[in-house]
Amino acid sequence: MRRIADGRVRVDGRVVRNPSFRVELGRARLELDGEPVRERRTSLVIALHKPAGHVTTRVDPGGRPTVYDLIPQLDRFVFPVGRLDRDTRGLLILTDDHRLGQRLTDPLHHVAKTYHAHVAGVPAEDALEVLRRGITLPDDGTPTRPARVRSLGVAKDGGAWLEIVLTEGRNRQVRRMCAAIGHDVRDLVRVAIGSLELGDLPAGEWRRLAPDEVARLG
Numbered sequence: 370m371r372r373i374a375d376g377r378v379r380v381d382g383r384v385v386r387n388p389s390f391r392v393e394l395g396r397a398r399l400e401l402d403g404e405p406v407r408e409r410r411t412s413l414v415i416a417l418h419k420p421a422g423h424v425t426t427r428v429d430p431g432g433r434p435t436v437y438d439l440i441p442q443l444d445r446f447v448f449p450v451g452r453l454d455r456d457t458r459g460l461l462i463l464t465d466d467h468r469l470g471q472r473l474t475d476p477l478h479h480v481a482k483t484y485h486a487h488v489a490g491v492p493a494e495d496a497l498e499v500l501r502r503g504i505t506l507p508d509d510g511t512p513t514r515p516a517r518v519r520s521l522g523v524a525k526d527g528g529a530w531l532e533i534v535l536t537e538g539r540n541r542q543v544r545r546m547c548a549a550i551g552h553d554v555r556d557l558v559r560v561a562i563g564s565l566e567l568g569d570l571p572a573g574e575w576r577r578l579a580p581d582e583v584a585r586l587g
């Protein structure tokens with residue numbers, strides 16, 4: 370405050386002595402004693418409820434809608450943390466913070482991603498146990514890590530809803546795991562990343578995360 374009152378601070382070249390003077394960060398040129406002030410920017414982290422049908426890329430050569438069609442032009446570029454398939458719905462985080470992005474996707478950090486999968490038919494308990502222990506994906510032979518898997522109940526169409534919690538993110542992993550036990554996925558929703566839940570954020574809507582939510586992400 371004193372530095373402002375002493376007239377040592379300039380905004381866009383003009384001395385400002387009023388400590389309540391509003392400055393648009395990222396746009397205003399700030400100087401202290403004639404030296405530019407580098408602002409410490411807080412990360413921008415947004416949660417998007419991705420609907421089915423949108424692809425998780427910046428531009429789609431096929432002209433399909435992308436997740437960027439759902440968020441406004443922001444003052445910085447945000448990238449998606451991991452991907453959701455075009456047909457998968459649910460929680461997608463976008464951020465400008467590369468360190469956060471790495472932490473959330475690095476398998477060594479074990480950040481849990483929780484999915485609800487509607488599968489065809491009702492898997493037997495021993496089939497769920499196979500998924501829990503980890504399975505070798507038949508299409509390319511990769512082993513999956515142990516996962517938390519539980520049944521959420523039988524669906525109206527005779528299929529079942531499963532909750533699957535992964536700490537890794539292989540391409541189409543939930544779909545491939547379920548296909549490997551003979552129960553194709555009909556619908557897939559990511560309902561949480563770490564402790565952050567999708568909650569009642571409506572499909573196609575986004576919101577900026579508060580700093581304490583970002584800190585709890587994982």
Ligand code: URA
Nearest residue numbers: 453454541542543544
């Ligand atoms: N697993 C899948 O099969 N698809 C996703 O989009 C995410 C996890």
